[in-house]
Amino acid sequence: MAKERTNILVCAGTGCLASESEKVAKNLELIVRARGYSDEVKIVKTGCFGFCEQGPIVKIEPDNIFYVRVGPKDAKDIVDEQIVKGRKVERLLFKESEKDKVVDKHEEMSFYKKQLRIALKNCGLINPEDIYEYIALGGYEALGKVLISMTRNEVINEVKESGLRGRGGGGFPTGLKWGITKEQDSEVKFMVCNADEGDPGAFMDRSILEGDPHSVLEAMAIGGYAIGADKGLIYIRAEYPLAIARLNIALKQARELGLLGENIFGTDFSFDIDIKLGAGAFVCGEETALLNSCEGQRGEPNFKPPFPAEEGYWGHPTCVNNVETLANIPAIINRGGKWFSSIGTEKSSGTKVFALAGKVNNVGLVEVPMGITLREIIFDIGGGIPNGKKFKAVQTGGPSGGVITEKDLDTPIDYDSLIAKGSMMGSGGMIVMDEDDNMVNIAKFYLEFTMDEACGKCGPGRIGTIRIYELLKKITSGNATMADLDAIKQLCYMVKDSSLCGLCQTAPNPVISTMKHFWNEYLDFIKDVDHPQGEGKYAAKNKIQKQA
Amino acid sequence: MKIKSLEELKKIREESMGGVNLRHGEARGESIEILVGMGTCGISAGARGILNRFVDELAKKKIDNVRVIPVGCIGYCHSEPTVQINIPGQEPVLYGNITEDKVKDIVESHIHKGVVIQNLKIDIRHTRG
Structure with a gap:
């Protein structure tokens, strides 16, 4: 009996399974058997490769060929061309979005080039059930x-x-x-x-x-x-x-x-x-x-x-x-x-896995050394913003974090630098936003989430998050006054300082940071003042006094 | 069976290596490549058997820094099956008219000792752009 000479790795992470990778694996198995190559070729269902945007992923080893967006119908070509004849199936290779350059090898793809995998080292390499x-x-x-x-x-x-x-x-x-x-x-x-x-x-x-x-x-x-x-x-x-x-x-x-x-x-x-x-x-x-x-x-x-x-x-x-x-x-x-x-920065060693999502070309899971810049993650690994749109901001730290704008893209990221920029590392979610996204709506989205998820044990968390959300709703509906902006600001700091646990202590962060960086977008919703340039605080107070 | 010592774990590791040694992940060192021509011409001349013999021989000799890769036709159909050996830092060598019994010689002489078998070699008369 001949020894195995080829492993076909099929991603069986949740993302790829959702786009029929199970069927891909099954078809590969059937066709390999039908062609009489069962002894030479092993189909291995692995964990996530991280390049979920392009799933289902199929990798051929030791040839080191990386196929993307493989459907159940492509199994026949992969076996007949790659396994039987040693020819690559060109149409299934990855094209770098900007240059349209076809790349067949894992490590040549810019998505993988800057990554360093420690926590994810076996994901996409081994069969997790063995x-x-x-x-x-x-x-x-x-x-x-x-x-x-x-x-x-x-x-x-x-x-x-x-x-x-x-x-x-x-x-x-x-x-x-x-x-x-x-x-x-x-x-x-x-x-x-x-x-x-x-x-x-x-x-x-x-x-x-x-x-x-x-x-x-x-x-x-x-x-x-x-x-x-x-x-x-x-x-x-x-x-x-x-x-x-x-x-x-x-x-x-x-x-x-x-x-x-x-x-x-x-x-x-x-x-x-x-x-x-x-x-x-x-x-x-x-x-x-x-x-x-x-x-x-x-x-x-x-x-x-x-x-x-x-x-x-x-x-x-x-x-x-x-x-x-x-x-x-x-x-x-x-x-x-x-x-x-020795990896990463002095105070944050090692690597961090980020889930890259939102308005970015290469959505997926990336593991990078600490100290890399956001620009490298979003533009080099992530492939930039789709449809030629302009980058606006990136939310790190999920609903507990804040937005980081263009001017801070070159800051090396670690736990401390992100906090210094008004955001946080969080568990590593990274949502990229482009020029079309309204930041008040983004803040509202996160507050809706934390409002629902606040457990209700402490007052500031239970009531405060709902009030912040209501104010945001009032703002986006165009009925808010400058006084409401003042109120929401105060409320944010109150909830931040007095909540029981991390959930609600950090829940106002999306509002605080979008107010800091995109104050004008809040003002655009306000009807009662003639758009003061500053923080609006004094203008709002004056307005109240005038009314009184 | 329960593992009761590091030695037993290492033994299981040795036995299991065969299942994953084709996989290199992203960290790929400089490895020797054996390219076997698997165009229609190559296959009809017996390339599949050649390829499997290479995998067998390498496993027998426990050589693990070599990747055996099926490739398409390179145009030397008159000399199929053809095999190209790429050793990092050296000119690729193309062998023609390979039979299964010659596989062992190539592994022993070229891969193991680094000595090219001159009488099997085909001169590459083309350059790759």
Whole structure:
């Protein structure tokens, strides 16, 4: 029998599945068999390649040919031309939008050129439902190394040295969080993975879980060892059925090989993981709300302190880490904290995955080193703005972030620089807007979202977000006065300063930042003043006095 | 089976490598390419068997920095099956009239030792633009 000589990788992420990649894979399988090439060619269903705009993606290895927008009917040509005759199917190759240049290789495409993949390294490369493929690429070696040759403090120090910060948005140093949880004096501790990805437009966590679930399981076991927990929980929203299915397969396989369970690697460390399904509330991404939901209570946040590291799941010390954060851990253990900290900027090391969406040519998932500029992400990787329109702004940090305009496009991005620009990293959603987008409407859209998602526990969040939204609605309907602009501004800062948790503390950000950068667009809706140039504050007050 | 040591994990890794060694992801080092002409002429002259023999031989010798790639016809139909060996930094070498028993020689001599087999070689008389 001949050895396999070709692998056909078919993307089976949610995006590509929605455009019939399952059928593509099936047709490829059938035609390969019909032509008698089953022994030589393997069809592999992988996780997301990130280039969702151009899905379904099919990649031929080792030829390294990258096909885009492959439909079920194209399977015949791929097999008959590529596999049988070694000829590329030109019409399925990617064309760089501007130059119309045909590109056949992955690494020559500008979408991939500037990317550096650590968290996504196996996505689109391995079959996520086969633990042996993960192991073949070095999987679970980090766990073995940690259990056999490292003390708990050494593990924590390695993570501290890496400078890894929470990728869910907060940016809290991961090593420090592990250290604090380890120091707690308790026999029972928990390691929790936060997979309640809720930012509109962000889907990196889902893609990691769908494409490389074992990396998260391995990292959780490493974290469990470091903090002294023998039980892990993955809190994942029920809207991610594919990720849940693949996680369950991965858990089963890991248990079968003894990589989870009792006495892992023959040591006295035991660790197992449960999955908890969430109903998909945005607030449950906040760690205390998440833990309440895990316990079966309403998904509402608690006042911090005590932090979950001190009193978490059922009152026990609990370390909550985001999916993308965890996906970096095996690489940090294998290659060292020093290596990781050499990537990115001084205070934000490593890479960050961004979900690029909105008015941009190459919509998709990109992983880039920290310190890259927004211009590089939007124009080089993202391929610029479609239809020759002009770039206006980009919203980072989802509904908790703010807009960044043309003048700040060349700022190297990391956690701190984004906050300095009035936005935030958030979980990595990136929505690009062009000249046609009205910024007041954008702010209104985000407030509608946060208004719906505010849990209702604290007054400022429950009432404040609704009032801000109502004012925005009044403004866009053309009935607002300058006094309303003043009121909304005050209200924003009030909600920001007095809300209980991060959700509503950051909810006014889209309004504050669009007011700062696009004040004129607010004024365009106001009828009662003759468009003062400044902030409008004094004009509005004068107006009120005059009326009185 | 439960994995009880790093050695056992490494053994499973070794055994599983075959399943993924065709895949290089995005980080692709300099690797040797064996291009097998798979036009109609090549196929009818037995190129598919040649290609599979190459994959077999390389696996037997555990050589993993080589990619065997089917390509289209390059116009030397009189000498099919043809095989082109690209070693980074060297002029490509084209072999013609390859039979399955010669595959082993090419792997041993050219790929392994770097010695071109002169009597199989076809002079490339065209330049590529």
